[in-house]
Amino acid sequence: MNPIHNDVEEAARFMQAHDRFLVLSHVNPDGDATGSALGVVMILEQLGKEYVVVNEGETPVKFNFLPRFDQLRNLSKDPLDETFEAVIAVDCADESRMGDVRSLFGSGVALLNIDHHPTNDGFGTVNLIRTDAAATAEILYDVAVAAGVTFNKELALCLYTGLLTDTGGFRYSNTSPYVMEIASELLRYGVKPGEVAERCLEEITFAHVKILRLALQSLELSHKNLVASITVRQEDFVQSGADREDAGGLVNYCRNIEGVEVGVSFVESEAGAVKVSMRARDRVDVSAIAKRLGGGGHAKAAGCTIRGTLQEAKETVRLVLEEALGVSSNE
Known part of the structure; x- marks a missing residue:
C-alpha cells in the first residue's frame, strides 16, 4: 500500500471516528473550496454524522446551485456559540487561510487538513496533502471511495464543480488524465456539465x-x-x-x-x-x-x-x- 493511499484511508477513518464535525474552507472561497466543503458534508451525511459547515465571510452566490449551500454559515454575520473537537478543513493553503474560526476549536481539537496547495504547512492533526492533485475535490473523490459511501448526483455535483473551477474548465496544465477520468465518472450520476460551466465560468453580473x-x-x-x-x-x-x-x-x-x-x-x-x-x-x-x-x-x-x-x-x-x-x- 503506497503512502498516498495510506493518507486517504487515514482521512476516511477520521470521518468515521468522530460524531460531530466543524467543516470549513478558506476565506473568500472559490468553486473548489465550496464544492469540497459541501462534498465533505455529503460524505458525512452518508456516514450518519452531525456537522456545522462555516466560512469566515460570504460564499459567492453563484455557487447556490450546490446542495446544502443554504447551510453554509457566514460567521461574520451569524456567530456560532459552540466549540468542536473534530474539524475538517478543505482547500486551505495554510493555517491562516482558515480565517477567524479557530475560536471554535476545542482545547483538544483533532483537525483533518485536506488540501492540494504546495504552500500548505501541514497544520492538521491528520494531513492529506497531495500537491499533484488539480483540486481538493480530486482528493475528496478518493476519500469518498475509501469511506465506502455511495456516489449520487449531489456528491457528484459538488466534486465536479471543484474539478471544473480549479482546472479553468479543464483548460489549465493541471488537467491530468486522472482528472478527466473522475469527471467522466461523476457525469454518470446526472451532473449536467453545460449548466455547471454556465454558472461557474460563463455567467457574470x-x-x-x-x-x-x-x-x-x-x-x-x-x-x-x-x-x-x-x-x-x-x-x-x-x-x-x-x-x-x-x-x-x-x-x-x-x-x-x-x-x-x-x-x-x-x-x-x-x-x-x-x-x-x-x-x-x-x-x-x-x-x-x-x-x-x-x-x-x-x-x-x-x-x-x-x-x-x-x-x-x-x-x-x-x-x-x-x-x-x-x-x-x-x-
Whole structure:
C-alpha cells in the first residue's frame, strides 16, 4: 500500500471516528473550496454524522446551485456559540487561510487538513496533502471511495464543480488524465456539465461589467511588458455598485495579454487592505511570491492580502517581481 493511499484511508477513518464535525474552507472561497466543503458534508451525511459547515465571510452566490449551500454559515454575520473537537478543513493553503474560526476549536481539537496547495504547512492533526492533485475535490473523490459511501448526483455535483473551477474548465496544465477520468465518472450520476460551466465560468453580473470597465482604465504594463496589472479602488466599488465578488477574475484579463508572464490585480475593497491576485505563465512561481507576502496558492495562481495603502502594496509587489523576473520594472 503506497503512502498516498495510506493518507486517504487515514482521512476516511477520521470521518468515521468522530460524531460531530466543524467543516470549513478558506476565506473568500472559490468553486473548489465550496464544492469540497459541501462534498465533505455529503460524505458525512452518508456516514450518519452531525456537522456545522462555516466560512469566515460570504460564499459567492453563484455557487447556490450546490446542495446544502443554504447551510453554509457566514460567521461574520451569524456567530456560532459552540466549540468542536473534530474539524475538517478543505482547500486551505495554510493555517491562516482558515480565517477567524479557530475560536471554535476545542482545547483538544483533532483537525483533518485536506488540501492540494504546495504552500500548505501541514497544520492538521491528520494531513492529506497531495500537491499533484488539480483540486481538493480530486482528493475528496478518493476519500469518498475509501469511506465506502455511495456516489449520487449531489456528491457528484459538488466534486465536479471543484474539478471544473480549479482546472479553468479543464483548460489549465493541471488537467491530468486522472482528472478527466473522475469527471467522466461523476457525469454518470446526472451532473449536467453545460449548466455547471454556465454558472461557474460563463455567467457574470452587470456590476462585474461596470467595475471591469473602470478597472481596465488602470491597466499598466511593466518589467519589459512581462507584467500587466490592474487596480480597483474603493471609489470604483462605490461608482459601479459592485462588491468584492463582482471584482473576481479581473486578474485574468492581465494574464491573457500576449507576451505577459505575470498578471496582477490590486483590489482595495476596504481601507488599509489590498487583495493581490497573481496569475503566471511559465517563468515565475507566484505561489512563492505570495507566500513571502503572507499568502499562498499555486505556481501559476496565487494571492495574498497586503496591509497598507494601494501605493505601498504596488511597490512591494513591484520589487518582488523585479527579483523574480530579473528585470527592472522601469524597463
